[in-house]
Amino acid sequence: MRKSIRRPLQNLVLYVEAAYDRSFGPNWNPLRQLGSLTFFMYWVVIVTGIYVYIFFETSAAGAYQSVEYLTYQQWYVGGVMRSLHRYASDAMVVMVVMHLSREFIFDRYRDVRWFTWFLGVPLLWFLFFSGISGYWLVWDQLAQYIAIASMEWIDWLGIFGEPIANNFLTRGSLSDRFFSLLIFMHIFSPLIMLFIMWFHVMRVSRPKINPPRGLAACTLLMLVVLSLVKPALSHAPADLGTVPAVLKLDWFFMLLYPVYENWGGGVLWGLAAGLTLLFAAMPWLPPMRLPKPAVVNLEECNGCARCYDDCPFNAVIMQPRTDGRPFEREAVVNEKLCTACGICVGSCPISTPFRSIDELTTAIDLVDFPLKEVRVLTNKAVEELKNEPADGRPRIIVFGCDHGADIRLIEQPGVAGFSLPCIAMLPPSFIDYALSFSRGGIDGVLVASCRQCDCFNRLGDRWLHDRLDGTRDPYLRKRVPRQRVHVSWVSKTDGPMLEEELECFRASLETLADEEGKINSVLPGAAPGGVG
Amino acid sequence: MNSFFTVEIAGFPIKYALPFLIAGSVFLFVLYSFGLRELFKIPGEVKERRRREEDEIKRLAGKRRRGQEKPVSGLKRSMGNPLRRWIAQGFLFLLFGVFIGSLSDTLVYDRIGPDEALVKLSMTLPGKHKEKCRPRTIEENAGLPPQLRPPMHCPRERWPVLVELKLDGRRIFRETADPIGLSGDGQSSFYRTFKVPAGRHRMFLGIRDRGDGEGFNYVLEKDVDLVPVQVMVFTYNTINHTIYIK
Numbered sequence: 001m002r003k004s005i006r007r008p009l010q011n012l013v014l015y016v017e018a019a020y021d022r023s024f025g026p027n028w029n030p031l032r033q034l035g036s037l038t039f040f041m042y043w044v045v046i047v048t049g050i051y052v053y054i055f056f057e058t059s060a061a062g063a064y065q066s067v068e069y070l071t072y073q074q075w076y077v078g079g080v081m082r083s084l085h086r087y088a089s090d091a092m093v094v095m096v097v098m099h100l101s102r103e104f105i106f107d108r109y110r111d112v113r114w115f116t117w118f119l120g121v122p123l124l125w126f127l128f129f130s131g132i133s134g135y136w137l138v139w140d141q142l143a144q145y146i147a148i149a150s151m152e153w154i155d156w157l158g159i160f161g162e163p164i165a166n167n168f169l170t171r172g173s174l175s176d177r178f179f180s181l182l183i184f185m186h187i188f189s190p191l192i193m194l195f196i197m198w199f200h201v202m203r204v205s206r207p208k209i210n211p212p213r214g215l216a217a218c219t220l221l222m223l224v225v226l227s228l229v230k231p232a233l234s235h236a237p238a239d240l241g242t243v244p245a246v247l248k249l250d251w252f253f254m255l256l257y258p259v260y261e262n263w264g265g266g267v268l269w270g271l272a273a274g275l276t277l278l279f280a281a282m283p284w285l286p287p288m289r290l291p292k293p294a295v296v297n298l299e300e301c302n303g304c305a306r307c308y309d310d311c312p313f314n315a316v317i318m319q320p321r322t323d324g325r326p327f328e329r330e331a332v333v334n335e336k337l338c339t340a341c342g343i344c345v346g347s348c349p350i351s352t353p354f355r356s357i358d359e360l361t362t363a364i365d366l367v368d369f370p371l372k373e374v375r376v377l378t379n380k381a382v383e384e385l386k387n388e389p390a391d392g393r394p395r396i397i398v399f400g401c402d403h404g405a406d407i408r409l410i411e412q413p414g415v416a417g418f419s420l421p422c423i424a425m426l427p428p429s430f431i432d433y434a435l436s437f438s439r440g441g442i443d444g445v446l447v448a449s450c451r452q453c454d455c456f457n458r459l460g461d462r463w464l465h466d467r468l469d470g471t472r473d474p475y476l477r478k479r480v481p482r483q484r485v486h487v488s489w490v491s492k493t494d495g496p497m498l499e500e501e502l503e504c505f506r507a508s509l510e511t512l513a514d515e516e517g518k519i520n521s522v523l524p525g526a527a528p529g530g531v532g
Numbered sequence: 533m534n535s536f537f538t539v540e541i542a543g544f545p546i547k548y549a550l551p552f553l554i555a556g557s558v559f560l561f562v563l564y565s566f567g568l569r570e571l572f573k574i575p576g577e578v579k580e581r582r583r584r585e586e587d588e589i590k591r592l593a594g595k596r597r598r599g600q601e602k603p604v605s606g607l608k609r610s611m612g613n614p615l616r617r618w619i620a621q622g623f624l625f626l627l628f629g630v631f632i633g634s635l636s637d638t639l640v641y642d643r644i645g646p647d648e649a650l651v652k653l654s655m656t657l658p659g660k661h662k663e664k665c666r667p668r669t670i671e672e673n674a675g676l677p678p679q680l681r682p683p684m685h686c687p688r689e690r691w692p693v694l695v696e697l698k699l700d701g702r703r704i705f706r707e708t709a710d711p712i713g714l715s716g717d718g719q720s721s722f723y724r725t726f727k728v729p730a731g732r733h734r735m736f737l738g739i740r741d742r743g744d745g746e747g748f749n750y751v752l753e754k755d756v757d758l759v760p761v762q763v764m765v766f767t768y769n770t771i772n773h774t775i776y777i778k
Contacts, residue, residue: 023620090632145643155723161712162656163723169654169765170778222625223632230633243650243761248637258641 009105014493017454026452026489028215034099036211037219039197041092044220046190048085049134052078056137058183059176063139064237071233083227086250089131091223093252096127104282106456111290112313112337114283119200121280126193131253133186137179141235141244144168149257156265171241203337204458205314291421292367293338296331298322300350300363303329306473307344307364310424312458313337316344316364331364341457342366342425346467349474352429353378369421378434381416382442389413394443394509396502397434399426401460404450405490405498415446415502423449424460428467428476431485444484444509448498451491461489483512649730649758651699653737655768655775656721659691659711660742688717691743695722697766698736730760737766737775750775 013031020029030037055078057066070078100120103109109117132150136143151165167173201207210216235247249257260268293315308316308331315337318329331344344364345351351362353375360372378397385395391413398417400407407417420426431445447464455461466472468487476485486505490498644650665686673681690711697705704726712718720741735756738748750768752775758764765778 020624023617023624025617087632087636090636091628094632152723161718161721163654163721165723166654166656169652169767170763218621218625222629226629226633232637241763243644243763245642245644245646245761247641247643248639249641250637251635251639261643 006105006107011493013102013105014491017451018491018493021451024215026454028212029453030211030215030219031098031102032453033208033211033215034095034102035201036208037215038092038095038099039209040211040216040219041088041095042190042194042197044088044223045085045092048081048088049190051081052085053183053187056183058179060139060174060179061176063137063179064234067138067140067234071231075231079231080224080227083230083232084223085134086232087223087226089134090250090252091219093127093131096124107288108456110283110288112315112339115203116200117283118280119196121276123193123196123200124279125276126189126196128253130186130189130193131250133182133189135250135253136182137186138234139179139238141238142247142249144238144240145244145247146254146257149260153260153265153268156269168240171239173240203314205312206459290338291340291369293335293340294333294342294344294364294366296333296364297361298325298330300361301327301330302350302363303327303331304349305329305331306347306349307331310343310347310459310463312341312343312455312460313339315339333364339457340366340368341422341460342369342420343422343457343460343463345371346422346425346427347463347474348427351427351474353427353433354429366421366425371427374420374426374430375433377418378430381418382434384416385414385442394506394513396444396446396506396509397442398446398448398502399423399430400448401450403456403492404448405488405492405494407448407498409495410499410502414506417446422455422457422460423447424455424457424463424467426464428474431468432477432480435480435484443513444486444505446502446505447485447487449487449489451494452489454491484509644727644761647730647760648727649760649762649764651697651726651728651735651758652763652765653695653697653705653722653724653726654765655695655739656719657693657739657741657768657770658719659693661687662689662691662743663687688715690717690720691741693720693722694738694740694748696736696738696748697726698734699726699728700734701736728758730758730762732757735766735777739768739775752776 017029017031020031024030026032052067052070055066055070055074057063067082070082072079100117103113103117132146136147148165148168151163151168154160155163155165167178201209211219235244238244256268256272259271303318303321305318308318315334317332317334319332321327321330323330333344345362345366348363351371353360353371360375362371365371381397385397393414395414396417398407398410398415400417400419401423402419402421404423407419426447431447434442434445447468449461449464450456452461452465463472464487467474468476468485470476470478486501486508488498488501490501665684667683668681668685672685692708692710694708695705696703705724707722707724709720709722710716711720733756734753736753737751739750740748742749750773752766754777756764756777766775767778768775
């Protein structure tokens with residue numbers, strides 16, 4: 001049921017993201033920077049809010065006039081700041097909604113990620129309250145409407161002896177003290193939000209809280225242009241003796257108010273409470289069943305801390321040695337945080353298939369899909385390729401990712417491979433190992449990763465890139481001919497692209513073989529494949 | 533002192549900034565004192581990790597410069613020529629801007645018709661006590677120490693309050709509200725709003741704050757002229773016990 005809902009949504013998002021990839025590139029793609037852009041919008045709101053507050057008068061009589069002064073007399077700075085304050089808040093709502101939708105669609109909120117998701121729920125309320133309290137401060141007809149509607153909505157609970165909506169009953173019934181209280185709430189609500197946002201990201205390793213500078217600058221520029229083209233304006237001043245009849249609502253924050261007016265406070269409370277509970281409980285509806293967590297083999301571990309560095313969920317910790325071996329530290333897996341992605345296995349320098357032991361072991365390994373199984377599958381694929389006819393075309397071994405394109409889509413003579421839980425589980429030495437058979441007929445290695453910056457396990461694509469690029473340990477050895485290794489960044493919807501890239505790769509290998517043939521004819525005895 | 537508070541910097545009165553600066557400084561100081569500084573300390577192991585990473589990157593970058601290692605060749609997602617990409621980016625940013633701008637305040641929400649007014653009924657009043665005070669009997673006071681023997685027994689419970697509102701002889705509201713409080717001794721509250729056509733109307737409001745008998749203790753019947761989008765409030769003054777219109 002869940003998959004049947006999610007799969008079409010995932011495909012839709014992946015197609016849209018592919019379009020954004022073509023325009024922005026993977027690193028700048030705003031759909032993959034929603035969390036960090038939310039942080040950025042938050043800072044824009046804070047900075048512009050401080051400026052607006054400097055000129056704001058916290059009184060019923062002066063609030064409207066001070067905002068009008070900013071909008072008209074000081075439109076070039078104050079007006080822009082006010083508009084930016086509003087539009088950045090709106091953009092924040094959009095990004096938050098898209099962010100949580102995306103996490104839901106790709107199932108990135110259950111099990112070890114419950115904490116992050118769960119803390120996002122109160123953030124929604126604080127965001128709503130921060131926005132609404134800001135609109136009150138302008139004290140125009142829109143503020144009058146939402147103030148009264150909010151009070152009536154709270155009064156529905158019947159927790160106050162006298163309806164608090166009575167504070168807005170008639171002209172002159174509103175005091176300046178109320179504005180002081182409101183500004184206090186409008187300042188402290190975002191501060192509390194910031195603390196929760198900090199907790200929201202602290203459990204993962206290397207959280208992305210800053211978008212790429214260029215993307216941030218362009219987003220800010222877009223908001224500045226919008227502020228100049230369509231500055232935020234107030235309604236007529238509030239007048240408690242009349243009804244605000246025609247309103248231009250900010251639908252990002254005020255969508256619930258028409259619901260309240262049409263269906264009443266009870267329905268809205270039911271809706272709000274029901275959705276809050278549902279969102280809070282979603283990580284356990286139903287709980288995710290993960291494979292068994294990684295285990296550390298102390299006999300092999302030398303405490304190098306590479307697994308600790310690479311784990312995207314801070315599930316590996318380093319502690320003083322307990323087995324008396326002459327190393328300072330040892331790795332320990334926190335089972336509650338481990339997703340069994342296998343990235344730690346790929347980071348371990350001992351995870352090499354060249355070891356001449358029958359039962360391949362490593363210092364940190366998965367229980368359900370150990371490294372020895374990876375070597376067995378690699379050997380099997382190599383044997384398969386060596387024994388089956390490839391119609392004279394290059395033979396290629398493919399390492400795929402469970403969260404990327406399905407490599408079964410490119411099954412054909414001369415191509416064999418298997419998938420891993422995360423592409424970063426693949427130690428680069430396995431590429432070297434597969435190509436070492438090249439004398440026996442393996443011509444190339446195709447690594448089919450998920451799209452860049454879209455790793456289900458957060459950092460897998462990045463580590464793969466850096467390891468193969470030679471900027472992160474364990475890196476691909478220099479003896480491996482780079483022309484025989486190709487990385488495809490492909491998602492589940494990129495089957496045709498993977499097929500196309502495979503074809504291109506095979507063609508390039510054929511060209512390479514022709515060139516090597518020419519060299520061999522001139523220099524007899526040169527090794528084919530270039531491995532040495 | 534007064535002159536200091538009237539100082540302006542570039543047209544901005546300094547007095548407005550002072551509360552913010554003082555409160556902000558105090559807030560930050562308190563946070564800092566209560567351990568915020570710990571949050572900003574980078575743990576030793578993180579420092580060590582960063583240092584190792586930086587060294588490694590420098591070492592490998594040096595190797596690459598010397599041509600010892602080359603990056604893996606890999607096709608990236610096709611992104612077209614730069615000009616087309618910039619145009620596409622601009623278009624997508626424009627789309628986002630239009631989306632934000634249009635939903636921010638362009639769509640109009642009509643709450644009330646141009647020929648309608650709003651009548652609010654807002655009152656909080658206590659019902660009469662259900663029982664009157666009576667002298668306590670000797671038997672009732674017998675078990676109590678002499679200084680704790682009250683002369684009168686006054687039950688606190690109050691009657692629910694009934695309110696009825698009629699517009700041109702047609703009843704549009706009739707409701708009974710129980711008193712709040714665990715002992716049922718608090719006030720009864722009413723808060724309702726009604727959209728009514730603008731124009732001249734005969735309004736009737738009746739209140740009964742006692743349980744016995746029929747009819748209303750307090751009544752207001754009046755012709756009112758309502759102009760479009762006007763708010764008219766029926767309320768009750770608990771001091772002089774009268775209904776009045778604001």
